[in-house]
Amino acid sequence: MTDLTEKTAPCPLYRKCGGCQLQNMTYARQLQWKQNRVEKLLGKFHAVSPILGMENPYHYRNKVQAAFGTDRKGKIISGVYQSSTHRIVPVNSCLTEDEKADEIIGTIRDLMPGFKLQPYDEMTRRGFLRHVLVKRGFSSGQIMVVLVAGTPVFPSKNNFVKALLKKHPEITTVLLNVNNHFTSLVLGENEKVLYGPGTIEDTLCGCVFRISAKSFYQINPVQTEALYGKAMELARLTGKETVIDAYCGIGTIGLIASRQAGRVIGVENNKDAVRDAIANAKRNIIRNAYFTCADAGEFMLEMAMEKETADVVFMDPPRAGSDETFLSSLVTLSPKKVVYISCNPETQERDLLYLTKCGYRVEAIQPVDMFPYTNHVETVVLMSRDVV
């Protein structure tokens, strides 16, 4: 019998941190809440399949970032910004984050005083460390640590990295990223590799993926396999199709699809991610996948103007969804199938309204719980149109 009762939030920071909005619910109730949300927004297009939840919904985040600052007594703290502020809520461990990443962030905090490193102060522009980003390949075990500093001056860098590696020999690469802007973005433009190759690898659905610091990579690899598996099942590729992977990131969806497609064209506007995607095609000896760095809307418009064709389009835009240039060009290109993956059912609803008015039918809606304990939900939607 499913337990839908309310419960006390297990994390003492529940109210302050704001990261896990659904902690006062049992996991079964969270899933029900997400199912209801998707049904309310997308149920008008098609019946919604039961959400795919996790067996063990803890410590699933393979990417952890912490902001650095000091408390009132001047002690170095690290954690998350309290919602809509730059006030740091100290976090030492978290139910959703990878435990090894939390340990590494704690070690960096402890090492700083010995190296006379202070957190960077945005107002005075003094100090050094702003954030630490840790990415971990759950299947490869590789770990990337990115020290995000307000200045490129890091005199003790070699000894600091040595001390960090002594405590955590499992770290495979360390980078210094410089961000001296007054911004809520974590990473700045410039980065320098201090140790190792500068990237990590991970395996998903049988393909190996190289991941750079600035490239997008899904944060819950267990559920990503479920999500991509569903997307492939819905696309039902036969081996002949021309497939577009729009908003392709490091090429994950397109490269997995390439094994059952004629050719794959990926488009993405982050140049580091495109570089990763091209390297990933080579790494997996995939010869029918091509990647371009461009705005997805502009790219689709050009394809439509050139009268190019595509059979299947996978689209996986950011939270804001797609723009009208993209959607209208998609309608002009007129692929038989569109597989729309979204992390925001509100913008997906808006885009589905547009596409269903232009001749597409929604054939399946599958929610996947990629972010247990938060109010976020991922959905994969299959649309098709009759061939004209």
Ligand SMILES: C[S@@+](CC[C@H](N)C(=O)[O-])C[C@H]1O[C@@H](n2cnc3c(N)ncnc32)[C@H](O)[C@@H]1O
């Ligand atoms: C939700 S992620 C999906 C990435 C990839 N499909 C995956 O599953 O790992 C969205 C991606 O769209 C990219 N992006 C955002 N706006 C874009 C645009 N206008 N044109 C092309 N790519 C864009 C982001 O850099 C990011 O890599």
